[in-house]
Amino acid sequence: MGDVTPLWEVFIRPRNGLAHKHVGSLHAADEALALSAARDVYTRREEGTSIWVVRSEAIAASDPARAGENFDPAEDKIYRHPTFYKIPDDVGHM
Amino acid sequence: MYSQGLIGADSRTEETDEFLAAFQARIDAEEKIEPTDAMPEGYRRTLIRQIGQHAHSEIVGMLPEGNWITRAPSLKRKLALLAKVQDEGGHGLYLYSAAETLGVTREQMTEELHSGKAKYSSIFNYPALSWADMGAIGWLVDGAAIMNQVALCRCSYGPYARAMIRVCAEESFHQRQGYEIMLTLCSGTKEQKEMAQDALNRFWWPALMMFGPHDGDSAHSEQSMKWKIKRFSNDALREKFINATVPQAEFLGLTVPDPDLKWNEEKGSYEHGDIDWDEFWRVVKGDGVMNRERVQMRKDAWENGAWVREAALAHAQKRTAKVAAE
Ligand SMILES: [Fe+2]
Ligand SMILES: [Fe+2]
Numbered sequence: 475m476g477d478v479t480p481l482w483e484v485f486i487r488p489r490n491g492l493a494h495k496h497v498g499s500l501h502a503a504d505e506a507l508a509l510s511a512a513r514d515v516y517t518r519r520e521e522g523t524s525i526w527v528v529r530s531e532a533i534a535a536s537d538p539a540r541a542g543e544n545f546d547p548a549e550d551k552i553y554r555h556p557t558f559y560k561i562p563d564d565v566g567h568m
Numbered sequence: 569m570y571s572q573g574l575i576g577a578d579s580r581t582e583e584t585d586e587f588l589a590a591f592q593a594r595i596d597a598e599e600k601i602e603p604t605d606a607m608p609e610g611y612r613r614t615l616i617r618q619i620g621q622h623a624h625s626e627i628v629g630m631l632p633e634g635n636w637i638t639r640a641p642s643l644k645r646k647l648a649l650l651a652k653v654q655d656e657g658g659h660g661l662y663l664y665s666a667a668e669t670l671g672v673t674r675e676q677m678t679e680e681l682h683s684g685k686a687k688y689s690s691i692f693n694y695p696a697l698s699w700a701d702m703g704a705i706g707w708l709v710d711g712a713a714i715m716n717q718v719a720l721c722r723c724s725y726g727p728y729a730r731a732m733i734r735v736c737a738e739e740s741f742h743q744r745q746g747y748e749i750m751l752t753l754c755s756g757t758k759e760q761k762e763m764a765q766d767a768l769n770r771f772w773w774p775a776l777m778m779f780g781p782h783d784g785d786s787a788h789s790e791q792s793m794k795w796k797i798k799r800f801s802n803d804a805l806r807e808k809f810i811n812a813t814v815p816q817a818e819f820l821g822l823t824v825p826d827p828d829l830k831w832n833e834e835k836g837s838y839e840h841g842d843i844d845w846d847e848f849w850r851v852v853k854g855d856g857v858m859n860r861e862r863v864q865m866r867k868d869a870w871e872n873g874a875w876v877r878e879a880a881l882a883h884a885q886k887r888t889a890k891v892a893a894e
């Protein structure tokens with residue numbers, strides 16, 4: 475059987491109150507083995523309280539070639555930020 | 569450490585002067601390069617070679633120490649050694665993942681290690697003869713690795729830099745447990761202290777060789793420095809290592825086996841004797857004491873584990889088929 479062991483992306487919640495964060499990837503035949511490998515590889519020093527594993531091929535990613543048109547338009551929309559609006563100091567903290 | 573699956577299908581780059589200049593400008597501006605970014609093929613190839621070698625070194629590096637786990641002199645030492653060897657396995661896995669983001673597969677890298685096409689750190693082709701070697705390896709070999717790896721935390725390639733940050737956080741315990749073994753031996757009997765000195769004698773020069781050839785003889789150094797894959801030269805890191813390590817040897821009451829070693833007041837740094845580069849190249853090219861055995865052990869592990877990988881895949885496929893049928 476020449477099949478290749480699939481690739482998984484590993485996400486770990488460092489502690490309750492924080493979101494799961496991508497920490498790396500690994501190869502495993504199925505989700506149970508992926509979870510147990512993720513535990514061994516990425517949480518040897520209390521790095522987390524919860525693990526997610528996702529098949530890498532299941533992730534849809536934005537096209538890097540279109541990063542410009544995707545993300546640059548936000549650059550000139552400074553009116554989306556609080557500092558764009560001038561409030562006199564006398565008003566106090568807002 | 570993103571997946572290969574995230575890389576755009578077409579990784580070919582047209583390397584015009586404009587393209588290369590624009591890439592260099594990003595590097596000069598200290599921007600990190602991520603897997604999906606356009607990059608010169610040379611940058612990609614250099615990283616695949618370097619990260620692959622680094623990963624293989626972590627994995628082969630488990631062998632000399634793994635050998636001593638059952639012979640550790642106490643439960644505390646056994647626990648520490650077991651944890652260290654497990655860490656090295658983890659380091660290898662972080663690094664293989666980082667290399668895979670560049671479009672090389674795990675199977676390809678494994679194949680190249682087994683065929684001898686891919687190299688790994690020459691230090692692991694020296695035998696670990698006594699328990700004191702566990703001390704010397706942690707102190708000197710992990711110590712030298714830390715010097716290299718701390719510098720790599722600022723590498724321009726994002727996945728490699730992130731893997732290095734993880735690795736560095738774990739390495740410090742490796743060096744400290746090794747030095748503690750040396751300290752214990754050096755405050756023991758005369759024979760124990762002699763064992764420690766003997767281990768230092770055998771590992772000192774190979775540890776200095778871990779930093780690679782002198783800057784003038786280092787084939788790929790200049791381009792790597794320009795692309796910020798490497799941030800410090802081989803000689804600069806070696807010097808830093810010697811300056812940090814000699815006082816530690818003195819504290820142990822041991823003698824560094826280099827009669828030409830002397831402090832240069834003006835430079836604020838040690839000067840060392842000649843390194844035997846013939847020995848270095850002999851060992852790199854496969855003629856070290858342990859080369860054949862180390863690679864054979866990796867091949868055996870791969871082949872003896874084949875049925876487990878196949879069974880796990882067959883089980884997964886059967887379950888998927890069953891779910892689909894329901
Ligand atoms: Fe390591
Ligand atoms: Fe280590």
